Amino acid sequence: MPVKDTFLNPEDKSYKPSRHPENLVMVEREATIRYKKSYGGMSAYFQGIMEKENAVLRYTVCSNQDGHDEQRVLRFQVPRMDCPECYEKTAWDSLPGETRFIVETKSTAVNLAGISFMDQLPVTVAWIKAVLPEGIELDTLTAGMVNLEDYNTLAKGDELKPVFRKAPKASASDVMWVPKGTRGQKLPEGYIPSKYYNI
């Protein structure tokens, strides 16, 4: 059935209706899409973060140094099954409990978001650097949501710890992040620590 030319969202005041509404026909159209989304070769990463109190963060390594631009080992999280430099298959490893997770940059969405997060604001996302116990940094940063009491307190260089969804959804958001030293009662609802990563 035709609908009037009004706001889809009443708060969306920028929308200007038709200049000629008497000549215009509008209709609502629903589009629901259900994907059966495969994580392909990355599945081992998702299996790792879905293990609740046994959850691990997995990454991939390519040791084929001669094939790399700077002749060094490359480490990827987000994991890649294939090395983008030498095209060899990478190998899986897990980030040990002593890994340090450091904020590289961050922002908090306060007043606007995509539709999936509009009811969860404020949402803080940090780009996080993983530093292995031997002091080696992974070559990529991982993006993750951070649970904080006051988002203004988070800064570059702060140390975070991962927590994991008690009822995993097979989503990248099955891992979330909290400042180091966060106590149990202040963990995000539905998330628990893994025995591998002391918070």
Added chain:
Amino acid sequence: MAGKLERKVVLLSGGKVDYFAKANPDLLFYEMAMQATKEAVAGIGLKPKEFRALMKEKGAVIITHFADHFAGQLLGEALARDYIGLNPVESYRVVGGGCTGGLGVQSAIEKVASGRQDIALAVGYEKMSEVDTFQGNEFIAHASCTVTDLPQGGFYPLYYAAMAQAYMDTFVGHTVSGEELRDAFDKIAVLMRNNAQYNRRAQTCRENPYATPTTSGFIGVEDVPKSAIVATPSYRLDCCLMTDGASALIVASEDLAKEFTDQPILVTGVGNGTDSMRTGERARTTGGLVKEDLLLPHELADPELVKRYQTLEYPGLHSFRAGRWAAKKAYAMAGITENPLEYFDLIEIHDAFVISVIQTMEDLGMIPYGYASSLFTGLPLNKQGQVPINPKIGGKNGVYVNPSGGLIGQMHAVGATGNTQAVDVIWQMKGMIEEKYGHAELQIPRVEKALFHSHAGTGSDITVTTVEKGW
């Protein structure tokens, strides 16, 4: 090594929708494409029938739109091409996020430069209003990795705000103070919005939530923090628009162009750079600018600058390597070796957010990394907190930046944005601004050399195109 165009290409003519709007329910997307095409065709003095005959004889059509899901229509480019009566002319769609229009324009140039065709029409459109803003934000966020990044608060203003934070963490206290950087952000936001008030087709000229009876749509720097934080540290007025609109551009070989104009605008350089889609996968290489041979000729001539860049982590999250790559390639093709701030008279750049302007001025080599805010902090303010309309940036030998109002003031109908920038450059170089914008205030007195720049994602795809007057 510099690439080259196999033959000279001329930007002949451009057209836009009658007005850009947050929503234009009165026109279908292909009706918007028709409006823009009609104006471009009129600009070369041909009747539509003559134009279509010429296109069938020796033409090609490049159609650009960003996201099928905004209009809920796959293969919309075919509908647009049908609607402007150009079947069975060869045609395809080019897409690359926010850089879609810029890539389309370059594809049209290459069609002609290669000799495959003598004339090409590049039409871009986007209809973003048929879903609400939250849904639109979600759609745009699908231009981040949907496996890893979208589920984690996926929202483009947040990505850019995080890059603004990274810029602050890298440069504040070293090359700029926090107050100076915020001052520059505020002045850029005001500059773009207020320029657009003299562009009758601009979205904010017609629809401006910040207009009051006394300000008539102009804003001052004090309005920026009042507009509320969208994502820390960025305010709403730091952000670009979402727009319904279309733009069209006609390019031709130099020989064919002579039949239509004695004012040829010659393409001198095209560059296209790329970087990782996931922001976190950007290289963070100490001395990356030097190691990756990304310095521009005028920078290489400055040993102190080269020394400084040997310790700068690059691109990190503060800069766009794709933009630097695109600029370097375009400048090399055009033979530009001097400081581009002094070389160009006009640039239309992709100001998706105020931080993008700072980042882009540096990527384009207009000023050393970390210092771009100084180009804007010196702009004087009047009693209403407004910078001058269409000021020259960078002093007497500087450059005009986005007289159109850019993405913050004029429009960001994603698939049409790169086309729009090219059209604005044509109109400026041919002295047509009063006719096209309805005001003479934004006309730059003499534009000999210009650049337009288009940008996708958090810097995944960027184009730089340089042109010069051929008369």
